[in-house]
Amino acid sequence: MSAAREPRGARGKGPTQTKGTSREVILEAASEEFARHGFAGARIEAIAERTRLNVRMIYYHFRSKEGLYAAVLEAIYRHMARILDETSGAADLEGGPVAAFGRYVDLLGAHPRFADILVREAIDGGRRLAQLFSDHPELYERVHRGAYRLLEQSIEAGLMRKVDPVLVVHSLTGMVCLLVASREALPLFTDGQLVEPAQWKNAVVDLFLHGLAARPPAAPEARALGDPTGPEDLLPQEQPGQPTTRQ
Numbered sequence: 425m426s427a428a429r430e431p432r433g434a435r436g437k438g439p440t441q442t443k444g445t446s447r448e449v450i451l452e453a454a455s456e457e458f459a460r461h462g463f464a465g466a467r468i469e470a471i472a473e474r475t476r477l478n479v480r481m482i483y484y485h486f487r488s489k490e491g492l493y494a495a496v497l498e499a500i501y502r503h504m505a506r507i508l509d510e511t512s513g514a515a516d517l518e519g520g521p522v523a524a525f526g527r528y529v530d531l532l533g534a535h536p537r538f539a540d541i542l543v544r545e546a547i548d549g550g551r552r553l554a555q556l557f558s559d560h561p562e563l564y565e566r567v568h569r570g571a572y573r574l575l576e577q578s579i580e581a582g583l584m585r586k587v588d589p590v591l592v593v594h595s596l597t598g599m600v601c602l603l604v605a606s607r608e609a610l611p612l613f614t615d616g617q618l619v620e621p622a623q624w625k626n627a628v629v630d631l632f633l634h635g636l637a638a639r640p641p642a643a644p645e646a647r648a649l650g651d652p653t654g655p656e657d658l659l660p661q662e663q664p665g666q667p668t669t670r671q
Contacts, residue, residue, distance in 0.1 A: 446475075446477060446481060446485065447485050449475050449477070450471065450475055450477065450481070450482055450485060450486070450492070451492075451495060451496060451499055453471045453474035453475045454466075454471050454492050454493070454495075454496050455496050455499075455535075455537050455538070455541065456474065456537055457470055457471050457474070458493060458496055458537075458540075458541050458544075459536075459537035459538075459540035459541050459544075460540070462544045462548070463489075463493050463544070463545075463548065463552065466489070466493075468482055468483075468489055468492070471492075490552075493552060494552065494555065494556060494559070496541065497541070497545070497552065497553060497556050498556060498560060498563070500538045500541065500542065501556065501560075501563045501567055502563070503531055503535075503538070504528065504531065504567045505563060505566040505567050505570075507524055507527045507528060507531065508524060508566055508567055508570035508571060508574070509566065509570075511523045511524040511527070511574065512570055512573070512574060515581070516583070517578055517583040517584065517633070517637065518633070520574050520577065520578060521574050521575055521578050521584070521632075522629060522632060522633055524571065524574060525596060525628075525629060525632050526625065526629050528597060528600065529600055529624070529625045529628060529629065530625070532600055532601065532604045533604065533621045533624075533625065536604050536605075536607060539600075539601045539602075539604035539605040540604075540605050542601050542605075543601055543602065543605040546601075568593070571589070571593045571597075572589040572590060572593060573589075575587070575589035575592060575593065576589055582638055583637070583638055584636050584637060584638055585636055585637070585638055587636060592636065596628070596632055599628065600628060603624060603628070
């Protein structure tokens with residue numbers, strides 16, 4: 425989301441200036457290339473041009489285009505795994521699930537190409553992501569099952585309503601991924617206004633916190649109508665001097 429001002433045409437121009445080992449520089453440039461073109465459209469030659477390294481050096485580190493893409497996915501997941509590792513022990517809602525979700529938003533805001541890659545991979549059916557989980561099952565355990573456990577602990581502690589952790593995790597993370605990946609189109613829906621990353625973060629974290637936080641039990645008639653708040657919220661308020669609209 426922090427890259428909302430960056431025009432698509434500006435991506436990928438000029439060599440990568442990232443400092444680090446040749447492997448790190450290649451991963452950085454490869455992330456940009458895969459984010460822009462997807463796996464099928466990405467070219468090793470273009471990555472070599474970005475890094476000012478030769479193609480042979482890329483193949484030396486990653487053996488193939490598939491190996492390079494797998495390394496990019498792995499790097500993204502290791503970022504997410506660290507977030508879950510560092511928030512899994514929290515005993516409160518805001519220090520656990522909300523903190524983890526907020527840091528996930530920050531991660532994609534700081535590295536919007538991660539969202540581009542994940543959305544493209546999902547559209548392609550997730551075949552290479554499945555291979556990553558097969559090669560590194562600990563990443564699936566730390567990220568996905570770790571997120572599910574974080575929600576389950578909050579539910580068991582009475583901090584959250586009883587929801588399906590799997591559906592909630594993928595609904596929320598998918599929403600953020602799509603928001604970040606569609607950052608260049610968002611002004612179409614905001615009357616041309618650029619929304620600051622902090623505003624997006626506040627909106628989605630607020631939705632998470634107040635949409636899932638535990639609430640007092642609803643009255644029977646409200647539950648029958650599918651409303652968790654109470655029957656009074658479903659009915660129009662009577663105004664002095666006006667006839668009631670209740671049936």
